[in-house]
Amino acid sequence: MRVILPDSTxxxxxxxxxxxxAAAAIGPKLAExxxxxxxxxxxxxxxxxxxxxxxxxxxxxxxxADPDALAVLRHSSAHLLAEAVRRLYPGVKIxxxxxxxxxxxxxxxxxxxxxxxDLERIEEEIRRELSEGRAWERQEVAREEARRRFAxxxxxxxxxxxxxxxxxxxxxxxxDFTDLCRGPHLQDxxxxxxxxxxxLAGAYWRGxxxxxxxxxxxxxxxxxxxxxxQYLERVEEAKRRDxxxxxxxxxxxxxxxxxxxxxxxxxxxxxxxxxxxxxxSRENGKRGYQEVRTPIIYDSDTFWTSGxxxxxxxxxxxxxxxxxxxxxxxxxxxGHMLLFGSRPRSYKELxxxxxxxxxxxxxxxxxxxxxxxRVRIVTQDDAHIFCTEEQIQDEIASCVAQAxxxxxxxxxxxxxELSTRPGNKIGTDEQWDMTEAALEEAIRLxxxxxxxxxxxxxxxxxxxxxxxxxxxGRKWQMGTIQLxxxxxxxxxxxxxxxxxxxxxxxVVHRALYGSFERFIGILIEHYAGDFPYWLxxxxxxxxxxxxxxxxxxxxxxxxLKDAGVRAEVDERDETVGKRIRxxxxxxxxxxxxxxxxxxxDSLAIRARGGTQSTQSLDDFVAGLLPxx
RNA sequence: GCCGGGGUAGCUCAGCUGGCAGAGCAAGGCUCUUGUAAAGCCUAGGCCGCGGGUUCGAGUCCCGCCCCCGGCUCCA
Numbered sequence: 001m002r003v004i005l006p007d008s009t010x011x012x013x014x015x016x017x018x019x020x021x022a023a024a025a026i027g028p029k030l031a032e033x034x035x036x037x038x039x040x041x042x043x044x045x046x047x048x049x050x051x052x053x054x055x056x057x058x059x060x061x062x063x064x065a066d067p068d069a070l071a072v073l074r075h076s077s078a079h080l081l082a083e084a085v086r087r088l089y090p091g092v093k094i095x096x097x098x099x100x101x102x103x104x105x106x107x108x109x110x111x112x113x114x115x116x117x118d119l120e121r122i123e124e125e126i127r128r129e130l131s132e133g134r135a136w137e138r139q140e141v142a143r144e145e146a147r148r149r150f151a152x153x154x155x156x157x158x159x160x161x162x163x164x165x166x167x168x169x170x171x172x173x174x175x176d177f178t179d180l181c182r183g184p185h186l187q188d189x190x191x192x193x194x195x196x197x198x199x200l201a202g203a204y205w206r207g208x209x210x211x212x213x214x215x216x217x218x219x220x221x222x223x224x225x226x227x228x229x230q231y232l233e234r235v236e237e238a239k240r241r242d243x244x245x246x247x248x249x250x251x252x253x254x255x256x257x258x259x260x261x262x263x264x265x266x267x268x269x270x271x272x273x274x275x276x277x278x279x280x281s282r283e284n285g286k287r288g289y290q291e292v293r294t295p296i297i298y299d300s301d302t303f304w305t306s307g308x309x310x311x312x313x314x315x316x317x318x319x320x321x322x323x324x325x326x327x328x329x330x331x332x333x334x335g336h337m338l339l340f341g342s343r344p345r346s347y348k349e350l351x352x353x354x355x356x357x358x359x360x361x362x363x364x365x366x367x368x369x370x371x372x373x374r375v376r377i378v379t380q381d382d383a384h385i386f387c388t389e390e391q392i393q394d395e396i397a398s399c400v401a402q403a404x405x406x407x408x409x410x411x412x413x414x415x416x417e418l419s420t421r422p423g424n425k426i427g428t429d430e431q432w433d434m435t436e437a438a439l440e441e442a443i444r445l446x447x448x449x450x451x452x453x454x455x456x457x458x459x460x461x462x463x464x465x466x467x468x469x470x471x472x473g474r475k476w477q478m479g480t481i482q483l484x485x486x487x488x489x490x491x492x493x494x495x496x497x498x499x500x501x502x503x504x505x506x507v508v509h510r511a512l513y514g515s516f517e518r519f520i521g522i523l524i525e526h527y528a529g530d531f532p533y534w535l536x537x538x539x540x541x542x543x544x545x546x547x548x549x550x551x552x553x554x555x556x557x558x559x560l561k562d563a564g565v566r567a568e569v570d571e572r573d574e575t576v577g578k579r580i581r582x583x584x585x586x587x588x589x590x591x592x593x594x595x596x597x598x599x600x601d602s603l604a605i606r607a608r609g610g611t612q613s614t615q616s617l618d619d620f621v622a623g624l625l626p627x628x
Numbered sequence: 629g630c631c632g633g634g635g636u637a638g639c640u641c642a643g644c645u646g647g648c649a650g651a652g653c654a655a656g657g658c659u660c661u662u663g664u665a666a667a668g669c670c671u672a673g674g675c676c677g678c679g680g681g682u683u684c685g686a687g688u689c690c691c692g693c694c695c696c697c698g699g700c701u702c703c704a
């Protein structure tokens with residue numbers, strides 16, 4: 001048989017040859033450094049036979065940054081971790097141990113709980129394994145045999161996995177440790193040059209909180225110590241961008257234990273909020289949205305009608321109002337439904353787009369709160385578009401386009417997730433075909449990378465969720481665009497068509513920032529606090545050099561303010577160097593130093609970061625960019 | 629909510645096996661009249677997260693609670 005190499009040359013091999021044999025046929029050094037085979041985007045273990053005509057690429061220990069090469073290294077590292085834990089903690093049960101984005105983990109069921117300090121001795125044990133050296137053997141076994149072996153060892157989680165495992169079922173053995181595993185794995189442990197256990201956490205078996213909680217040990221591994229050092233440095237750098245650190249530091253907001261999960265916005269943070277609010281208002285205005293204001297609290301009947309109580313009751317704050325139960329809204333839909341239903345509606349009014357940025361209160365579980373990214377007061381840039389069936393496609397497309405425009409404005413990169421029909425859907429398959437296709441087309445048209453989550457849509461319609469990463473690479477849902485016919489019918493809403501009869505009404509729920517809180521959190525990390533000029537809380541600071549420059553500096557600030565610039569003077573009795581340093585730490589876009597050498601026709605402008613120029617006041621103001 | 633780690637001055641942190649609570653920066657005062665990332669001197673600042681317990685004595689040990697951090701679950 002023959003296989004095709006990356007440079008398109010063909011390699012003649014005996015039938016059934018493995019990746020390792022292919023590597024050996026090319027050169028002994030390649031065989032020594034090989035870690036896995038990639039063919040058509042899939043990865044294969046070196047010990048598995050190749051197919052005739054297969055296009056293959058052999059990855060080696062020198063492909064240190066290749067995601068597949070790293071994954072295999074980390075997967076093998078996870079097995080070393082399991083081996084170590086099994087030796088150190090008799091009676092432990094092992095669950096699963098996959099590679100993940102920045103490392104790997106393995107889940108265990110310990111007879112006695114372990115603590116963080118235990119990681120050190122486990123890591124030592126792994127180091128010992130590494131110095132002894134380990135090699136991986138692959139073995140394919142019958143399901144019954146696999147089940148028997150794990151049952152004998154009392155590895156109940158593995159028995160469960162065997163039931164669900166796809167054929168062929170394979171085992172990998174290193175040292176005296178054998179694990180059920182699809183592979184691929186390294187040939188031996190020599191390429192693992194750097195390994196570190198990074199954390200300890202609880203994790204539910206199979207991700208279901210009804211299942212027992214296991215102990216997850218996180219780690220990471222690299223082909224070189226330098227790569228590990230670099231990775232740790234990147235993590236440190238990311239921590240410096242953390243909005244929970246920068247927010248209070250830049251005097252944007254803080255959290256108080258008197259209202260957990262609800263930020264208190266300082267003047268600086270409020271400036272940013274208001275700029276975003278105005279942007280929202282301008283953009284919605286251009287697209288035919290109408291601003292509305294609806295109540296924060298409603299009686300319980302409303303939430304039974306809307307369907308929020310059956311599903312979200314335990315995350316809603318409830319109130320006793322003179323013996324009657326009320327609740328604070330966790331979404332704007334009910335108010336907008338009531339507003340729409342205040343009088344009969346004609347097809348001539350549709351589409352009708354109501355927008356409102358009202359605070360929503362959600363009683364999120366304490367353990368889930370996370371700075372601005374997960375809060376109990378959520379201010380969505382919400383809107384509900386009431387429309388006919390024929391208008392759905394255009395309205396969805398327009399929402400996605402607006403989201404894309406918005407994100408590009410900030411240089412943010414989003415990814416989308418399309419959630420399709422669930423098992424308990426209502427409506428016909430033809431309707432779902434139509435609406436799912438409409439949503440997918442809108443995403444594709446706007447060139448947003450996306451994945452499909454089959455069955456994750458609401459029972460009344462499919463949805464698009466838009467995600468972004470924080471500084472540490474964690475994904476957060478931002479915008480959401482959801483199609484719905486259920487809510488209007490729950491509130492008995494229809495419209496009168498040209499034929500003078502009532503018709504089924506559709507509504508598109510959409511938020512594009514997602515929430516102001518989360519969006520600002522992401523922006524802080526995205527810019528690392530260096531906001532673009534139009535968002536910067538203080539845009540220009542003027543520093544008089546000596547006392548007798550204060551008067552003129554004050555006049556310059558006055559003129560800047562008249563021109564709409566957020567300017568202030570820093571006339572504190574500190575050296576110029578100190579005041580510049582502080583302006584830099586506060587990340588103010590422009591500093592103007594004003595002394596004997598300057599005049600209004602010739603100002604010394606220092607841009608954030610240190611570049612200096614000389615400009616007249618008028619030229620400087622003319623060069624400032626207005627908000628988008 | 630669950631697993632693990634934390635909470636000491638406005639901020640960053642030290643405080644060994646229980647024995648008078650500390651540093652740097654920030655703040656306030658004074659001196660200096662200042663030129664593109666930190667002038668000098670002085671001063672003040674603490675319910676050691678909250679509540680209970682053990683002890684002659686608790687920041688330190690034990691129990692409960694709150695909040696924060698890393699995850700899980702959940703979610704904009």
